[in-house]
Amino acid sequence: MIFPTAKAINTTQLEAFLHLIGERIGLKFLSGDSKRVVDALNRRMGEFSFSNPEEYFQLLSAADAVSGLEWEQLAIHLINGETYFFRDQGQFFLLETRILPELIQNRVLERKLRIWSAGCATGEEPYSIAILIDKLLPGQKDWDIRIQGTDLNGDFLVKAEKGIYGQNSFRGTDPAIKDRYFKSIRKETWALRDPVRKMVTFQCLNLRNKNWDALSGTQFDLILCRNVFIYFNPKASALTANQFSGFLREDGYLVTGHGELDKRKLKNLHSVLYPESVVYKPGEQKITQTSSAKPDFNSEMIAPEPPKPAPNPISLIHNSSHRESRPAGVFNPVVRPNRRTTSAPGEQEERPDTTTEPDSSTLLKRASLLANRGAYDEARKVCSQALKNDPLAFDFYYLLAQIAREIGDVD
Ligand SMILES: C[S@@+](CC[C@H](N)C(=O)[O-])C[C@H]1O[C@@H](n2cnc3c(N)ncnc32)[C@H](O)[C@@H]1O
Incomplete structure (x- = not known):
């Protein structure tokens, strides 16, 4: 399902998005890919309930943890997984x-x-x-x-x-x-x-x-x-x-x-x-x-x-089986869907966003997004920042309690 945004992405905005995508995660697209890119952007904007593509552009342009996570999600939507056995x-x-x-x-x-x-x-x-x-x-x-x-x-x-x-x-x-x-x-x-x-x-x-x-x-x-x-x-x-x-x-x-x-x-x-x-x-x-x-x-x-x-x-062939002697570590079957990093593709470190002072509802969106993806420490940091600004913002206490329950930290 495509989530429509209130404002459609216009050609200038699409070009700006394509430029940013190329710069930040190195993805390139052909002219025939426009519809796929627009669909992916619309899906992700729908996820945030953004009513204007500029809001999403700002989120992607930031250099914080939410932006980092969002780049990974957007990349997933932009790239297809076409494959089959013995391809080629x-x-x-x-x-x-x-x-x-x-x-x-x-x-x-x-x-x-x-x-x-x-x-x-x-x-x-x-x-x-x-x-x-x-x-x-x-x-x-x-x-x-x-x-x-x-x-x-x-x-x-x-x-x-x-x-x-x-x-x-x-x-x-x-x-x-x-x-x-x-x-x-x-x-x-x-x-x-x-x-x-x-x-x-x-x-x-x-x-x-x-x-x-x-x-x-x-x-x-x-x-x-x-x-x-x-x-x-x-x-x-x-x-x-x-x-x-x-x-x-x-x-x-x-x-x-x-x-x-x-x-x-x-x-x-x-x-x-x-x-x-x-x-x-x-x-x-x-x-x-x-x-x-x-x-x-x-x-x-x-x-x-x-x-x-x-x-x-x-x-x-000789006698022993290799499976039992497999050391723990790199090759353990670890599948961590979409919840293991706070860095943007191509970036190593989270950098604080010093450009604007986000309001409470933006911070709540960020914290919820981080918590939903399992980045609990980051989510807690965002909650603390919001509570410093407004100690009566109860939504953040509620979110902190939910996180504590999720990770079993009920004290
Ligand atoms: C078209 S499929 C190719 C699958 C298989 N290698 C083949 O040739 O049949 C491309 C895959 O690359 C993955 N991919 C694209 N960019 C990636 C990245 N930066 N890191 C890891 N995987 C990526 C996509 O998620 C997708 O599953």
Whole structure:
């Protein structure tokens, strides 16, 4: 449902919003996206009962915690989560026949693989990787394999965790894979079978934050970030790609959507050209042209070759199970929908809004919004500020009592 605002957004205002969105969270839009942007802005304005787009613009322009939270919500509404299993058959062929077998071979002594699907939406992408790994290493017996899916949108992650999908998610799936890895649970609905479902854990993470604390300390063998950079402007996508390089092992791979990093200034990442796709590896640019085709000026080109057979699974198996020895921490299945940060995408710290002195009703809206999103400390601070201005503003006492009950602090 679209919440209409009293005043429609005019063209000048839309341009101002688009500029602000690009500046603050690095999202870019094409002219055909206007309706989607206006719908998203209307939904969010409806949430605040704003009667004038300027009020919402002011909220977004502020540099406080409410603005930070609101940017995340707006971003969720602006970006779609279109995805399906084995989306882009060429890239999955490359992963199955070349990249994953190579990584498995390189890790044959360690028996450990770390994979990250960044911007995984409802989970089809990381689960597709889990299926490929199960095909290459049946049962993955003594391997410690962790596949991490992350997304900005907590609602998508809740769905991803369940592993239940409708027909639309199987657009690119071989029916034999569907039969083997999914069970039909009702009409047109399938649930992913457990061994593969449990290979993947999910976590909320905004790629535009400067720190990815939740993943710090992990070095990945493979990072997939596909069909996500399309929403970022060139500067934001280069920054994010360069950030990925710090999370890759020396011989690891970054796989993006086609052309998503073309002409970006990449530091410590170089492109490798396969017939199916360009992929990226850490390290300086190399030129090892092996084909008469005109090379990308700083790409390594890999000539097509027949698919390598997967490493013999029998030779890769010994006794213990990896699941029990999994350490606590990064890969615990934490899903924190929409309630874990007070920073705007791309920002690190909350800064006080010193531009205006908000009135009591604005403060109450802010405090309620923060409390609704679980940012209880911030909500309490706003209540205290309001009560300093007006000690008889009972609404804030009521809200403080509600927060205390919510967090079990009833003294
Ligand atoms: C079109 S889907 C792509 C899903 C999957 N990677 C694929 O290719 O099928 C884009 C996803 O990126 C997520 N996303 C966009 N911006 C993000 C950000 N700043 N941080 C984390 N996820 C983001 C969206 O929430 C959405 O789920």
